[in-house]
Amino acid sequence: MNNEKQFEDLLRTVKFDDEPNHRHRDKLGQELLAAFAGQQRQQRRTSLDIWRTIMQSKITKLAAVAAVIIVVGVMGIRRQQQNPGKPISSVEFLAKAQAAEQTLFAKDQIVHIVSEITVFGNSYNQRANELLEKLKDPKLSSEQVNAINRDLISSWMVSWLPMASLQANGEQRLTEIRLSGESDQPYTIYDHAWYEHSTGRFVRIMETEDSIIFANAFDGGFVYLTTAGQDGTLQLKSQAITGDFRAPENPAEFLGITAGVRQCLSDKCVVEPVQEVTEDTLEDGTSVLVYKLGFTDPWGKMNTYYLMKVRRADEIIAEIEYTYNGQKRLHIRRIASETVDSPDYSWNLAELDSEELGGEKPSDVSVADVAIPNISVRDMIERAGFETYIFSNDPAWTQERMIVDVVDPMNPTSRMFIVLYTAQDSRHVLLIESQGHNKYMSAMFRQAEANGQPIKHTTYANGCKLYEKVGGEDFWTDMSFRHCGFEPAKDRMGLITETPAGTFPLIAINGALSEEELAGLMNSLIPAREYKVK
């Protein structure tokens, strides 16, 4: 049939058995009424959870910098004062860069942006364990301990790619993609983003040469997001948007070259002001200004930094390099920015074939949620893989408890748990536990003992020890509370404890406790598996 008109006429004549069955309609109507009543009851309950919902996003921020808090804080390193001679705030710089990048997305047609991400070798898992073993050697000098610490932090803090994605409730979600734990070979990922300015619809696909490793999309009615299932396979979840959802105003916050980076360098993080600005030329001849911004390491040096290469012509970031402890870890560069008629993938990612998702998860790539809020005590026990502790009774001055499961920055194969107790008198309590932290503190304390400088402690009736201050408590408690959305109190407390199980929970209290309250808190620490729901 060659004639288009003729074919269209043929389509119009296709017959269907489509007369509605009133019996089905009525029966469904009854079912809907029952569901409607149930939903209204649910709604009333949901409104009580608004406070928790607000807390979730703050907790997510906490998780993003947990590594810095724990590692730097426990080691007794204080944040350096910002240098007044360097006036460009890194946060301002990134905000400006994302605003400039937004112009790439603001087109009448659909925009397609491709970034190439190269991740350099990261056999941190094995190396970290070796270093922890070394740290137990009582013959180490303080210089050797410092050197091992430096390497350890390097191994913990690298090899992950922050991912910001959009959820059906409009909130952003942070995930991280970890690459091969054992390979030292560079790994390349292509990050495709299609965005339609007029509708806010988008598709983001991250893929290796073999398969898709991450996907997030919004088709106007549903949000699609990949997550790693229990069996390790990548699963696509679709959710109808909720009333809170608004099509994002600035897609550069979660699409394109700076997506995820800014979230990790929020104004409450330890990133220093822009350190230096130099000139450079990219491979394609583009003239750029290179901004260096990063973290001061525990020894006062900035060996960990981002180099942001900004095009002179339009102030848009063209490339980002991430260097950790002097070694280049990530290189992200935008390799295409174009307009197209339609995306290569449907806005509706439910149409993705399971084969396209890779079927089985690639063995050298894993995707993990940075934070999963509101888990139960039972969930914590099952997910931990180590003996977790909790207060048998919530601290008397607190009113709400929430457990958040976050990625363990020190031990990529396990999770960290933050139990947050909020108090009306602002003396909020955080109980932080992770396997990576347990291993590290165990090694450090044994090292101190072996050198004849054991850290003094008090042992409570339940066998838990409370150590004297080791330094840095002000720092990590300040960071912790700020990232939970609380103003840190001047008299806040940071406690390092050791349980009979050999774990080292950290406790932060946003205010002073009496001797009695402190003893009550310590004595109420029990293994989570013994916890009884009140």
Add this chain to the structure above:
Amino acid sequence: MVMIAGTYIQNGLERTVSVNELSSLRFGPDTITSAKSDPGAFTRLYFRHYDAIFKYCVHRLFDRQTAEDVTSEVFLSIVKNFHTFEGNERQFRNWIYRIATNAVNQHLRKSSRQKAILFRIEQQTNEANGDDGGSKSESQEDAFIVKRALLALKPKDQTIITMRFFENLKLEEIAEIVGTSAGTVRSQLSRALAKLRKQFTSARKGGREAAL
């Protein structure tokens, strides 16, 4: 004659509604708002949109039993998410079409289901010809090939063609539903039709050669 069209419960009382009464229902600007808290208003809204969604599902799935299942799924999803919806009734219609589209696409993702649908289409076509599979009229054969060719298209293309030719929606209306411009729908429709026609022509040619 008063035809019984359905029942709904308002303030706990079950009522029977006639077609005449249904057609006379008027929807003011606050229809959606009141339907969020008033079961009666919600039921009226449901009755108003049931037929369109059911027909759309049949036109995508070619089987009324499956269409009824998916329609149920769609409206239950609407109840679940209704509190999140904000807009007028036209936007509500667009919203439920989107939900229906996603539900249908989700259903079609399994190739085994597509095969079952193909089997049923053929069966229905044969039944319409007195169980004599060999004596289909040319128009029935064409309809069968069209349906089969539609199933072979990408869901996005199936959606647009169905909305345009079987639901008789205007390009502007389709654009509102899929969240794009009428111009984009026009070009997408043109491409989708070209693909469908190619599939159709090829299948029909293959069928005739086989018959010879």
